[in-house]
Amino acid sequence: MNEFDLIQHFFLKQKIKRQDVTLGIGDDAALLSLKKGQSLVITTDTMVEGVHFKPHTHPAHLGHKILAVNLSDLAAMGATPAWVTLALTLPEANPAWLEAFGSGFFSLAEQFQVELIGGDLTRGPLSMTVGAYGLVPPGLALRRDTAKPLDKIFVSNTLGDAAFGLTSANPFFLKKLETPIPEITLGESLRNTAHACIDVSDGLIADLSHILAKSGVGATIFTHKIPLSEELKKHTDYEKALTLALSGGDDYVLCFTVPPKNAHKISSKCTEIGFITENPEFRILNEDSSTYSPITAGYQHF
Numbered sequence: 001m002n003e004f005d006l007i008q009h010f011f012l013k014q015k016i017k018r019q020d021v022t023l024g025i026g027d028d029a030a031l032l033s034l035k036k037g038q039s040l041v042i043t044t045d046t047m048v049e050g051v052h053f054k055p056h057t058h059p060a061h062l063g064h065k066i067l068a069v070n071l072s073d074l075a076a077m078g079a080t081p082a083w084v085t086l087a088l089t090l091p092e093a094n095p096a097w098l099e100a101f102g103s104g105f106f107s108l109a110e111q112f113q114v115e116l117i118g119g120d121l122t123r124g125p126l127s128m129t130v131g132a133y134g135l136v137p138p139g140l141a142l143r144r145d146t147a148k149p150l151d152k153i154f155v156s157n158t159l160g161d162a163a164f165g166l167t168s169a170n171p172f173f174l175k176k177l178e179t180p181i182p183e184i185t186l187g188e189s190l191r192n193t194a195h196a197c198i199d200v201s202d203g204l205i206a207d208l209s210h211i212l213a214k215s216g217v218g219a220t221i222f223t224h225k226i227p228l229s230e231e232l233k234k235h236t237d238y239e240k241a242l243t244l245a246l247s248g249g250d251d252y253v254l255c256f257t258v259p260p261k262n263a264h265k266i267s268s269k270c271t272e273i274g275f276i277t278e279n280p281e282f283r284i285l286n287e288d289s290s291t292y293s294p295i296t297a298g299y300q301h302f
């Protein structure tokens with residue numbers, strides 16, 4: 001198959017057809033009709049073989065994950081996902097690989113009613129880039145620079161499971177690592193409730209630090225409040241589990257800050273782990289009030 005056939009075969013298989021897409025794949029560019037009174041939220045993320053995923057990762061999981069990490073960024077903004085673009089670089093035109101990649105990609109796209117509106121296919125070392133576009137009412141997007149002193153800090157799920165999946169063949173951890181589910185519904189529900197929000201991709205310490213730096217505040221969090229899965233506690237000792245939870249990446253849970261008056265509105269599936277302080281210090285305390293010293297702070301891109 002040539003590039004054109006591959007694109008035809010692959011990209012035109014999606015079932016989602018949104019009303020707001022005037023012109024989708026097949027022209028020089030896509031045309032979208034935007035409603036008044038909505039802000040457009042835009043993000044993009046790349047995954048490169050050997051950097052972001054191991055060689056021979058199942059293509060269906062790659063298709064899922066490259067979409068999931070982008071939708072997770074929209075979730076962290078409180079946005080409702082609408083459209084995506086996909087640029088794929090492949091060492092060879094392998095129809096079976098593309099078929100599997102597409103099954104992972106499109107089943108997640110269907111789950112969130114996201115339409116693929118453009119794409120590109122190139123030959124080269126395996127890498128994939130998605131651009132994701134979402135919508136949010138003006139003024140209600142969740143940002144990193146809006147945390148306030150006394151806000152309570154929450155995380156939306158257990159931490160450290162995905163990082164443990166990097167060195168484990170256990171299906172529970174591999175699922176967390178390779179097919180995370182973006183917290184879209186939660187992000188939308190936080191629009192009127194939370195002050196600041198980020199998705200945890202590089203590790204809790206690293207990502208919460210971004211909120212603190214952007215907001216000009218500090219935080220105190222407690223190690224004994226960090227949610228750990230029963231599976232993680234069963235498969236490793238507490239110290240290692242805590243290190244993975246605080247400094248491991250790829251969890252794609254939301255970390256957000258909430259003014260005390262709104263704390264009762266937060267779903268019981270989320271866990272309160274500490275609070276924002278006016279003092280710009282980031283303190284991590286153990287249950288006995290001693291200071292916890294992390295072994296590593298988180299994933300560094302460079």
Ligand SMILES: [Mg+2]
Nearest residue numbers: 073076199201
């Ligand atoms: Mg992010």
